[in-house]
Amino acid sequence: MMTPKEVAETAVKALDAKNAHDLKLLRTTDVTVLADYFVICTAASTTQIKTLADAAEAALEAAGETKLHREGYRSGSWVLLDFGCVVIHLFMEEARQFYNLERLWADAEEVDISALLEQADRG
Numbered sequence: 001m002m003t004p005k006e007v008a009e010t011a012v013k014a015l016d017a018k019n020a021h022d023l024k025l026l027r028t029t030d031v032t033v034l035a036d037y038f039v040i041c042t043a044a045s046t047t048q049i050k051t052l053a054d055a056a057e058a059a060l061e062a063a064g065e066t067k068l069h070r071e072g073y074r075s076g077s078w079v080l081l082d083f084g085c086v087v088i089h090l091f092m093e094e095a096r097q098f099y100n101l102e103r104l105w106a107d108a109e110e111v112d113i114s115a116l117l118e119q120a121d122r123g
Contacts, residue, residue: 004029004036004085007065009116011039011088014059016117018052019044020090023117026101026108035087038105042096046076052090053079 002010008025015023020041029036039056043049050073057067060083069082077095081088089101102110 002063002065007060007063007083007086008037008039008111009113010059010063010065011056011083011086012113012116013118014055015039015041015052015088015090018048018055020052022096023113024102025111025113026105027111028105028108030109031105031107035082036085037087037111038101038108039086039088040091040096040101041089042091042093046092049076049079049090049092053081053088056081056088056090 012023012025021044023041026038026040027036028034028038041052043052053070053073061067065083067081068084071080072078077092078099079090091099
């Protein structure tokens with residue numbers, strides 16, 4: 001069984017591999033009982049949101065994690081994937097600005113994920 005941090009890192013890598021934009025990992029253990037980590041990213045299109053959701057689900061389920069809930073998949077502008085210890089938030093740019101989770105969860109610690117990201121290498 002993976003630790004919450006490993007679950008979050010697996011999600012980050014899967015999203016990065018599908019070119020998620022502005023990927024953030026927040027450690028929320030000390031600020032909410034909802035989850036240990038929030039993964040937040042932006043997609044360029046509704047098609048990409050579904051691609052990102054599918055990729056994150058596939059990677060985590062392959063690692064033995066069970067999805068508890070999925071919300072917004074049909075709406076297109078945002079998707080929430082709840083894996084218990086990790087909640088993944090996928091947004092179109094406008095929805096991300098509207099919900100502004102980084103401000104809402106400003107007390108959460110932002111985790112440095114630069115070592116996990118392939119995109120930095122690709123420029």
